[in-house]
Amino acid sequence: MAQADKCQRPLRVLITAAAGHVAYSLVFMIAKGACFGPKVPIVLILYDVPENQDSLHGLAVELNDCCYPLLNGIEITPDIQLAFGNFSVAYLLASSPHKPGIQRGDLIEANAPEFKSYGEALEKYSRKNVKVIVYGDCMNTNLFICSKYAPSMPQENFTTVAQLNINRVKAQVALKLGVPPTCVRNVIVWGNDSSTTVCDISKAKVIIDENEVKVKKAIDDCNWIQHELPSIVQRREDDIVDCQEKSAGISAAKALAQHTRFLFSICVPRSYICMGVFSDGSYGVPCDVVSFFPVCIEDCKWTINKNLSPSQFIRDLIILSGCELEQERDKALAILEG
Numbered sequence: 407m408a409q410a411d412k413c414q415r416p417l418r419v420l421i422t423a424a425a426g427h428v429a430y431s432l433v434f435m436i437a438k439g440a441c442f443g444p445k446v447p448i449v450l451i452l453y454d455v456p457e458n459q460d461s462l463h464g465l466a467v468e469l470n471d472c473c474y475p476l477l478n479g480i481e482i483t484p485d486i487q488l489a490f491g492n493f494s495v496a497y498l499l500a501s502s503p504h505k506p507g508i509q510r511g512d513l514i515e516a517n518a519p520e521f522k523s524y525g526e527a528l529e530k531y532s533r534k535n536v537k538v539i540v541y542g543d544c545m546n547t548n549l550f551i552c553s554k555y556a557p558s559m560p561q562e563n564f565t566t567v568a569q570l571n572i573n574r575v576k577a578q579v580a581l582k583l584g585v586p587p588t589c590v591r592n593v594i595v596w597g598n599d600s601s602t603t604v605c606d607i608s609k610a611k612v613i614i615d616e617n618e619v620k621v622k623k624a625i626d627d628c629n630w631i632q633h634e635l636p637s638i639v640q641r642r643e644d645d646i647v648d649c650q651e652k653s654a655g656i657s658a659a660k661a662l663a664q665h666t667r668f669l670f671s672i673c674v675p676r677s678y679i680c681m682g683v684f685s686d687g688s689y690g691v692p693c694d695v696v697s698f699f700p701v702c703i704e705d706c707k708w709t710i711n712k713n714l715s716p717s718q719f720i721r722d723l724i725i726l727s728g729c730e731l732e733q734e735r736d737k738a739l740a741i742l743e744g
């Protein structure tokens with residue numbers, strides 16, 4: 407196994423809502439090298455509300471007891487200035503979990519002030535070259551708000567995570583075709599992370615009996631592809647919450663780890679990569695919203711992949727999801743600015 411580089415300065419990684427369910431799985435992924443690779447030493451900065459500092463202490467004890475060679479330190483704080491004052495990568499996890507019966511508007515209302523305060527803290531206390539990964543319900547709108555209140559921070563520094571949606575599509579396609587999910591590639595998701603997320607398998611391929619074929623051809627069921635598959639993926643989080651009364655934890659952390667490895671070019675993908683990034687108007691998505699797009703990564707910098715030509719059916723769905731993003735952005739701004 408690769409050894410941690412003892413000469414390298416540890417990477418300082420901030421996690422917000424760190425006493426929560428998603429963070430509980432994520433910290434172990436980071437500490438064992440699943441996010442930044444097996445050679446990068448890590449200091450974790452765990453930020454949560456004062457009432458949950460005991461949980462953070464318990465988490466730190468568990469992490470220490472794992473004896474991960476990469477983990478060089480754990481800092482725990484309810485102080486936003488301390489948390490945001492010295493880090494290189496932040497996972498800004500939303501604190502309002504999805505619950506049965508909760509409306510999307512309620513989540514926007516709960517998240518907007520929190521991500522405003524994260525944006526203000528980034529602006530005041532953080533270096534301008536940090537990378538910020540935003541995750542959780544309404545993540546694309548949360549990123550928009552966070553970046554708006556951190557105006558001197560380049561927009562390229564911010565991304566949201568589309569990988570869980572991609573993994574969910576891959577898992578369903580694999581199930582339908584009776585193959586392992588690793589045989590499925592080139593799934594794309596566009597738009598918002600909501601009931602309008604666009605699952606696009608028009609370019610996806612699958613290996614069946616050692617031959618790579620188009621997923622569309624292998625499935626050959628237009629209704630399943632256009633309606634049933636997106637509906638399963640969009641309902642997935644509700645299904646999990648209904649069963650275990652909390653959000654997805656392990657699968658969310660795995661998606662965050664994959665996103666990180668792509669973003670920092672730690673692994674070279676065999677497939678399209680998708681992320682939530684600021685729109686430049688590509689594919690008819692309005693400018694000034696954050697949307698899932700296929701992206702290319704070079705030297706840890708993303709650019710929107712503009713070489714794809716989605717079908718008219720997919721284009722219409724992307725535009726619909728873009729309209730929802732505009733509405734959510736405007737709702738969040740109205741809450742914050744009156």
Ligand SMILES: NC(=O)c1ccc[n+]([C@@H]2O[C@H](COP(=O)([O-])OP(=O)(O)OC[C@H]3O[C@@H](n4cnc5c(N)ncnc54)[C@H](O)[C@@H]3O)[C@@H](O)[C@H]2O)c1
Nearest residue numbers: 423425426427428500501502503504542543643653654658
């Ligand atoms: N869409 C999906 O598929 C999916 C999957 C998993 C998680 N999620 C989302 O990810 C987010 C995190 O989920 P979770 O299960 O970890 O939530 P959780 O309820 O387990 O944890 C939330 C944490 O946030 C903390 N918190 C509350 N207010 C805070 C504040 N002002 N500042 C900092 N921390 C604060 C709480 O103390 C708690 O530790 C939620 O939005 C959840 O819905 C979405």
